[in-house]
Amino acid sequence: MAGSFADDSVGLVTPRTVHFDESLALDSGRVLPGYTLAYETYGELNADASNAVLVCHALSGNHHAAGYNAPDERKPGWWEACIGPGKPLDTNRFFVVCSNNLGGCHGSTGPTTHNPETGEPYGADFPLVTVRDWVRSQARLADHLGITRWAAVAGGSLGGMQALQWAIDLPERLAHAIVIAAAPRLSAQNIAFNEVARQAIRSDPDFQEGHYATTGDRPRTGLMLARMLGHITYLSEAAMGEKFGRDRRGKPNDYGFNYDVEFEVESYLRYQGQSFVDRFDANTYLLMTRALDYFDPAAACEGDLAEALRGVTAPCFVASFTSDWRFPPAASREIVRALLDTNKRVSYAEIRASHGHDAFLMPVPRYREVFTTYMQRVAAEVGV
Amino acid sequence: MAGSFADDSVGLVTPRTVHFDESLALDSGRVLPGYTLAYETYGELNADASNAVLVCHALSGNHHAAGYNAPDERKPGWWEACIGPGKPLDTNRFFVVCSNNLGGCHGSTGPTTHNPETGEPYGADFPLVTVRDWVRSQARLADHLGITRWAAVAGGSLGGMQALQWAIDLPERLAHAIVIAAAPRLSAQNIAFNEVARQAIRSDPDFQEGHYATTGDRPRTGLMLARMLGHITYLSEAAMGEKFGRDRRGKPNDYGFNYDVEFEVESYLRYQGQSFVDRFDANTYLLMTRALDYFDPAAACEGDLAEALRGVTAPCFVASFTSDWRFPPAASREIVRALLDTNKRVSYAEIRASHGHDAFLMPVPRYREVFTTYMQRVAAEVGV
Numbered sequence: 130m131a132g133s134f135a136d137d138s139v140g141l142v143t144p145r146t147v148h149f150d151e152s153l154a155l156d157s158g159r160v161l162p163g164y165t166l167a168y169e170t171y172g173e174l175n176a177d178a179s180n181a182v183l184v185c186h187a188l189s190g191n192h193h194a195a196g197y198n199a200p201d202e203r204k205p206g207w208w209e210a211c212i213g214p215g216k217p218l219d220t221n222r223f224f225v226v227c228s229n230n231l232g233g234c235h236g237s238t239g240p241t242t243h244n245p246e247t248g249e250p251y252g253a254d255f256p257l258v259t260v261r262d263w264v265r266s267q268a269r270l271a272d273h274l275g276i277t278r279w280a281a282v283a284g285g286s287l288g289g290m291q292a293l294q295w296a297i298d299l300p301e302r303l304a305h306a307i308v309i310a311a312a313p314r315l316s317a318q319n320i321a322f323n324e325v326a327r328q329a330i331r332s333d334p335d336f337q338e339g340h341y342a343t344t345g346d347r348p349r350t351g352l353m354l355a356r357m358l359g360h361i362t363y364l365s366e367a368a369m370g371e372k373f374g375r376d377r378r379g380k381p382n383d384y385g386f387n388y389d390v391e392f393e394v395e396s397y398l399r400y401q402g403q404s405f406v407d408r409f410d411a412n413t414y415l416l417m418t419r420a421l422d423y424f425d426p427a428a429a430c431e432g433d434l435a436e437a438l439r440g441v442t443a444p445c446f447v448a449s450f451t452s453d454w455r456f457p458p459a460a461s462r463e464i465v466r467a468l469l470d471t472n473k474r475v476s477y478a479e480i481r482a483s484h485g486h487d488a489f490l491m492p493v494p495r496y497r498e499v500f501t502t503y504m505q506r507v508a509a510e511v512g513v
Numbered sequence: 514m515a516g517s518f519a520d521d522s523v524g525l526v527t528p529r530t531v532h533f534d535e536s537l538a539l540d541s542g543r544v545l546p547g548y549t550l551a552y553e554t555y556g557e558l559n560a561d562a563s564n565a566v567l568v569c570h571a572l573s574g575n576h577h578a579a580g581y582n583a584p585d586e587r588k589p590g591w592w593e594a595c596i597g598p599g600k601p602l603d604t605n606r607f608f609v610v611c612s613n614n615l616g617g618c619h620g621s622t623g624p625t626t627h628n629p630e631t632g633e634p635y636g637a638d639f640p641l642v643t644v645r646d647w648v649r650s651q652a653r654l655a656d657h658l659g660i661t662r663w664a665a666v667a668g669g670s671l672g673g674m675q676a677l678q679w680a681i682d683l684p685e686r687l688a689h690a691i692v693i694a695a696a697p698r699l700s701a702q703n704i705a706f707n708e709v710a711r712q713a714i715r716s717d718p719d720f721q722e723g724h725y726a727t728t729g730d731r732p733r734t735g736l737m738l739a740r741m742l743g744h745i746t747y748l749s750e751a752a753m754g755e756k757f758g759r760d761r762r763g764k765p766n767d768y769g770f771n772y773d774v775e776f777e778v779e780s781y782l783r784y785q786g787q788s789f790v791d792r793f794d795a796n797t798y799l800l801m802t803r804a805l806d807y808f809d810p811a812a813a814c815e816g817d818l819a820e821a822l823r824g825v826t827a828p829c830f831v832a833s834f835t836s837d838w839r840f841p842p843a844a845s846r847e848i849v850r851a852l853l854d855t856n857k858r859v860s861y862a863e864i865r866a867s868h869g870h871d872a873f874l875m876p877v878p879r880y881r882e883v884f885t886t887y888m889q890r891v892a893a894e895v896g897v
Contacts, residue, residue, distance in 0.1 A: 317757040317759065318753045320778050324776075324782055325741045328783070353712070354738065370700055370701050370702070375704070386542075386641040388803065422775065454750075
């Protein structure tokens with residue numbers, strides 16, 4: 130069966146779930162009476178459980194980070210570019226774990242799952258969670274898998290923020306932090322884009338204060354708009370220009386003088402927006418954007434990021450992409466500078482790439498090269 | 514009465530309207546059976562009508578470019594920074610004219626005015642208009658005012674595009690073109706933002722295919738979202754950071770763990786979106802964004818902008834702002850290069866300003882200085 134996949138793919142993967150009965154106290158003050166995490170693993174855990182890498186996903190991701198859940202699945206997991214035999218997160222060496230974040234909509238406890246207190250889907254009653262809450266919830270997954278200390282915790286974008294938070298909150302439980310295309314906090318512009326997305330969802334009449342699950346309708350329009358807007362920020366202007374330019378959709382000469390699709394980029398965005406609605410939950414989208422807004426480890430230290438990172442013991446690999454305007458290189462450099470300010474071990478790569486923020490998901494040769502080199506060092510330390 | 518306004522303001526201004534009975538053939542192939550333009554004028558037309566300057570407005574602007582329409586009006590016209598005694602468009606020298614674009618919603622014929630064929634508001638039946646259509650419609654206003662040749666046609670953003678189109682289409686009718694913070698065409702990213710704005714409006718249930726005027730409702734939510742999104746693109750990331758940062762709205766310590774306003778920038782955007790809805794029409798917004806998408810004078814010359822500008826005789830003043838990412842300096846430079854390629858007279862100023870695209874509306878000292886200097890030269894030529 131695996132023969133039908135590329136040699137450097139992990140191939141067919143079966144998602145799993147684990148339920149934790151113990152309640153989880155959240156940053157909001159609310160308490161979850163137990164929770165389930167959906168997760169996937171790739172590669173084999175070695176005898177002393179020292180080769181495990183936790184991969185954390187971004188805003189719209191989930192636990193399906195690599196390979197295929199079915200022989201006929203059209204697209205592989207979201208980080209296929211980086212997870213697999215011979216890839217940066219080399220599954221011949223590492224045991225890679227990725228879980229769907231708490232509050233997600235692909236198998237972990239979240240707005241779409243049932244609230245044990247009511248028997249109904251949580252919907253908008255699901256508590257807002259933070260990056261710190263995710264770290265706490267993922268630590269129990271590590272316990273469950275018998276992993277005392279991750280060889281690395283890795284992620285891009287919001288996933289990179291989780292890797293950084295792991296290094297801050299549970300320094301003894303990870304050997305390395307891999308922080309890619311992330312930022313130490315959102316800028317006003319980042320928050321502004323999130324706010325427009327949230328308003329689009331929350332003002333959709335079908336949102337119904339977030340309790341749409343019981344009505345059969347869903348805020349499809351609002352979620353579509355949020356995703357369309359998100360996509361613009363994931364791509365660089367140059368990448369959009371190269372990919373679409375002002376190309377016309379089968380109408381090379383005259384304009385239609387209407388609001389139908391005239392340009393390829395309109396068609397692309399509509400498709401992206403509409404297809405997203407079929408696989409994502411609006412309450413989860415809201416919750417993820419708020420977790421992004423709230424992430425700001427320096428805030429606890431009066432804005433001093435170096436102070437916030439003082440307890441970090443894991444050497445960090447930080448990477449950014451030149452054309453990323455969502456979390457631009459300057460944001461990554463701020464993390465690097467703060468780490469250096471307190472004499473941490475940090476490697477930093479600013480990778481020339483035209484793809485914008487999405488570059489972290491892509492097979493950019495130089496990215497793959499520096500990421501692979503770093504992980505080879507991690508592997509050597511672990512002895513795999 | 515004028516004493517209650519600043520000395521460098523044109524003070525109290527009374528808008529006027531003019532109706533043209535003659536039909537107007539549009540680029541779309543449709544024909545308007547006559548139309549009205551609302552306009553304002555500032556300063557005095559000289560005896561040989563040689564000191565007139567046409568100001569063209571941008572996406573959400575109108576004919577109220579300077580001064581106050583009432584003694585208690587809270588804010589002056591949109592280009593108060595540049596129009597008035599001693600300002601770049603010095604009303605002691607020039608007779609400045611600004612009209613509401615055809616298709617607008619502040620007095621000119623457009624979606625909110627009555628279709629003579631039905632007696633109902635045009636709504637979505639109002640034809641899509643182009644920048645070329647606006648030039649044609651404004652030429653009749655020049656005729657009406659007895660202006661054979663403008664001393665200058667000036668504008669920022671979409672207004673700058675109109676100035677450029679004037680120079681292309683009616684070269685004998687303007688002495689100078691003032692093209693500020695504009696672009697020779699929208700990028701894929703620009704079109705993408707427009708498309709999200711349009712989808713927000715058109716998918717609002719109250720839009721009702723654009724015929725909301727007869728129902729009493731209006732697509733307030735969609736228009737609000739469009740405006741919120743627009744605002745993000747008008748400001749630079751740095752300007753947003755300076756203005757709002759991550760400032761909290763009266764909640765310095767703890768997060769609320771909900772979707773109420775947490776950050777100042779959210780409050781700002783909501784206010785901007787909500788107040789816009791009270792003064793703007795959704796069909797006009799759609800139409801203006803489509804005119805922007807369609808603007809591409811080079812397209813008629815197989816993408817050769819220099820060729821498209823070959824017939825231009827007016828010397829051009831082009832200005833851009835370093836932090837403008839909607840129409841960045843590179844877009845203005847492309848106009849300048851194309852003008853130079855065919856040996857046109859062009860002045861170009863790339864102005865360091867942190868405000869983003871909105872800088873063209875602001876009293877940026879260096880901007881005011883170079884704009885004033887250029888207009889003094891125009892005044893000298895005219896002898897005023």
